Amino acid sequence: MSDTLVLLDHTAAGALRTPVRELVTLARSLGGAVTAAWAVDGAEPGAQTLAELGALGVTQVYRLTSDADLHAPAVLAEGVAGLLEATGARTLLATSSFENKEVAAHLAVTTGAGVVTDADTLERVDGTLVAGKTVFAGTWSTRCAVRAPLAVVLVKANSVVATDAEAPVEPQVTEHAFTASPSASRVRVVERTERPATGRPDLGSATIVVTGGRGTEGDFTPLEELADVLGAAVGATRVATDEGWIGHDAQIGQTGITVSPRLYIGAGVSGAVHHRGGMQASGTIVAINSDPDAPIFEIADYGIVGDLTTVVPQLTAELRRLKG
Incomplete structure (x- = not known):
């Protein structure tokens, strides 16, 4: 050998x-x-x-x-x-x-x-x-x-x-x-800019990822609070990054970062094919969406049909209670 x-x-x-x-x-x-x-x-x-x-x-x-x-x-x-x-x-x-x-x-x-x-x-x-x-x-x-x-x-x-x-x-x-x-x-690195520290794990290697899409309407605060309780990284769909709601380094998909966490939670994520290509290998997929026909439910292990602004804070509060 x-x-x-x-x-x-x-x-x-x-x-x-x-x-x-x-x-x-x-x-x-x-x-x-x-x-x-x-x-x-x-x-x-x-x-x-x-x-x-x-x-x-x-x-x-x-x-x-x-x-x-x-x-x-x-x-x-x-x-x-x-x-x-x-x-x-x-x-x-x-x-x-x-x-x-x-x-x-x-x-x-x-x-x-x-x-x-x-x-x-x-x-x-x-x-x-x-x-x-x-x-x-x-x-x-x-x-x-x-x-x-x-x-x-x-x-x-x-x-x-x-x-x-x-x-x-x-x-x-x-x-x-x-x-x-x-x-x-011939190629020289002339400048390096460190990303601001968030205290969260790196998106590409995180074991838990909380992702937001168009359904967040630009407010990622509930998702960030959930991520902090879980010790998770925060990701986003291409729509969310293109709208400027979150940095492009958070984009998950075929034109972004490919992730394979043990737990993926998608809130307000429709499940477009280019996004699914970057997260479909996740161990357990949880989808939260107000549209029962959203494509993300086709690959989700657990699905919640509801408004993320209601569901996510309730989930965060319950997790905090269970953690004592």
């Missing part, structure tokens, strides 16, 4: 993002050693982070450094490609984000790797990696075998239940410095 390299997504403060635990859990199931790459882009892996990785079974952490900006996908892809070659790892796992999809595309071009994005399962069958994913707006489940010698698999958040390894290890930290090529360095 070849080793698996996990690309460690982390915050600016140096904390691991939630889906990383799932990636490492999945990597352990493939056999071989689990190693990890940390792009040193201003944040360092601290003692607590290394202890967390050790509990998950990561044996080696490579500090990836460069003379160029690692925020640029082409630069990061070159560094990861060099690390894969140096370590001999034949599988790279990363979270299925916009940034990592661009990194994977560069890796495919430069290394000939087989790339699967938005995977929700991964297993080794007779020595071949086989990834599962949903396509066509979540209506079909497919299995993709990676025939290339190098596999790059981007995994959707909430696809795996994260668990610690049977025996913790102490990860060794190794430096891996590289010089970016002139072609990769």
